[in-house]
Amino acid sequence: MHRLLDEPHIAAFAAELGRERIKHCIAQELAERRARDASAEFDEIARAVVKRLEDERFETLLPVVNATGVLLHTNLGRAPLSQAALDAVRMAGMGYCNLEYDLRAGTRGSRYARAAALLQDLTGAQDAIVVNNCAAAVLLVLDTFAKGREVVVARSELVEIGGGFRLPEVLARSGATLVEVGATNKVYLSDYERALSPQTALLMRSHQSNFRITGFTQPVEPSDLTALGKRAGVPVVEDLGSGALLDLAQFGLPHERTVQEAVADGMDLVAFSADKLLGGPQGGIIVGTRAHIARLRSNPLIRALRTDKLTLAALSETLRIYASPHRLRELPLVAMLAATQEELRQRARAYAHAQPRAEIVESTAYLGGGTLAQTALPSIAVSLAPRDGAEKAAQQLRHREPPIVARVAENRLLLDLRGILPEQDAATAAALALL
Numbered sequence: 001m002h003r004l005l006d007e008p009h010i011a012a013f014a015a016e017l018g019r020e021r022i023k024h025c026i027a028q029e030l031a032e033r034r035a036r037d038a039s040a041e042f043d044e045i046a047r048a049v050v051k052r053l054e055d056e057r058f059e060t061l062l063p064v065v066n067a068t069g070v071l072l073h074t075n076l077g078r079a080p081l082s083q084a085a086l087d088a089v090r091m092a093g094m095g096y097c098n099l100e101y102d103l104r105a106g107t108r109g110s111r112y113a114r115a116a117a118l119l120q121d122l123t124g125a126q127d128a129i130v131v132n133n134c135a136a137a138v139l140l141v142l143d144t145f146a147k148g149r150e151v152v153v154a155r156s157e158l159v160e161i162g163g164g165f166r167l168p169e170v171l172a173r174s175g176a177t178l179v180e181v182g183a184t185n186k187v188y189l190s191d192y193e194r195a196l197s198p199q200t201a202l203l204m205r206s207h208q209s210n211f212r213i214t215g216f217t218q219p220v221e222p223s224d225l226t227a228l229g230k231r232a233g234v235p236v237v238e239d240l241g242s243g244a245l246l247d248l249a250q251f252g253l254p255h256e257r258t259v260q261e262a263v264a265d266g267m268d269l270v271a272f273s274a275d276k277l278l279g280g281p282q283g284g285i286i287v288g289t290r291a292h293i294a295r296l297r298s299n300p301l302i303r304a305l306r307t308d309k310l311t312l313a314a315l316s317e318t319l320r321i322y323a324s325p326h327r328l329r330e331l332p333l334v335a336m337l338a339a340t341q342e343e344l345r346q347r348a349r350a351y352a353h354a355q356p357r358a359e360i361v362e363s364t365a366y367l368g369g370g371t372l373a374q375t376a377l378p379s380i381a382v383s384l385a386p387r388d389g390a391e392k393a394a395q396q397l398r399h400r401e402p403p404i405v406a407r408v409a410e411n412r413l414l415l416d417l418r419g420i421l422p423e424q425d426a427a428t429a430a431a432l433a434l435l
């Protein structure tokens, strides 16, 4: 052990990983060798330990190149932040800030006031609050309004999204009783009407997220649902999931219901994610009427779901970009969606230049993040049939600095350009050249 610890190639990792981590890796290597009864030369063991230490690098949070073509990839951290948001995070984290301090009055202030004011301006809602993610937002709404009472949801909207978030289970957890209405494919306003009882706490509408029912279907108009809620005196809430503030039709995509539309349809509360289509940090936003948001704010759970200053700094700056439409391209996700095929092709030429065996091909990207899951976005990819096979090459790319996560199809390696940040082009093309 001591000889290994002092071996120069191994000792070189001490500053990065710490001595205890190195000891742990050596002990693991020795134990595995003993178990296999594998005796070996010192040098061979030292090399194996160095390999282990190199792999430890992957245990830290690293920037990666997303060449998968899935723009909002939950495993790769969803939306990249804008420079303005990153600067705000740095500012907020570097020292102290007026997070909950009113500088004019010299007294305690509200942590959420700045983001709430921006959200009111952007969505037309009377008030807003922010929690840790959209799952927490839904939980908070149900806990506040529906504990021990009934929530009416259409069968076609009882979704499970990624990460084990199942609407019926979250409902059960919050102590609410689910009242399912309609058939899997069809639901009418009269179904909701018949389900109303003195026990009804909420009428709820949920985005179907990453699945679609097509063919013989019948949804209820959101404005009809909110009108029913008003007549019956029952709040209507919508879980929008992705939370678009922009009409995606301007990027040639199908229209995706926006937060503004949900507010205009008269929803009392609308919940959505901050790190999907919005292009901000992880967060859950709830906008709605003053009275309903006030109820949420007075729920003690809000303290447990409280967002930190880094998130609020990034979110406020992200929202400020929406407030000035000429700045929208500052959002990396918007820049990715707006890039033309010709722009992508132009960038791909540098890759093909670095690796002459590579071809430039038409490709298909996806939005991801439970939004327009089936909608294909035209894209451009660099395609290569690596000598040692595509899987092997994909693995080699994952071991690069920065690691590159690519797609493999029919024994070809595909690097989809739409999700690769232009500033990562040079390093990615250099890695491709080595295959």
Ligand SMILES: *Cc1c(COP(=O)(O)O)cnc(C)c1O
Residues within 6 Å of the ligand: 133, 134, 135, 136, 161, 165, 206, 207, 208, 209, 210, 239, 240, 241, 242, 272, 273, 274, 283, 284, 369, 370
């Ligand atoms: C993504 C999604 C959520 C969960 O959002 P998180 O911010 O990941 O917690 C909830 N509901 C719907 C419909 C979604 O698409």
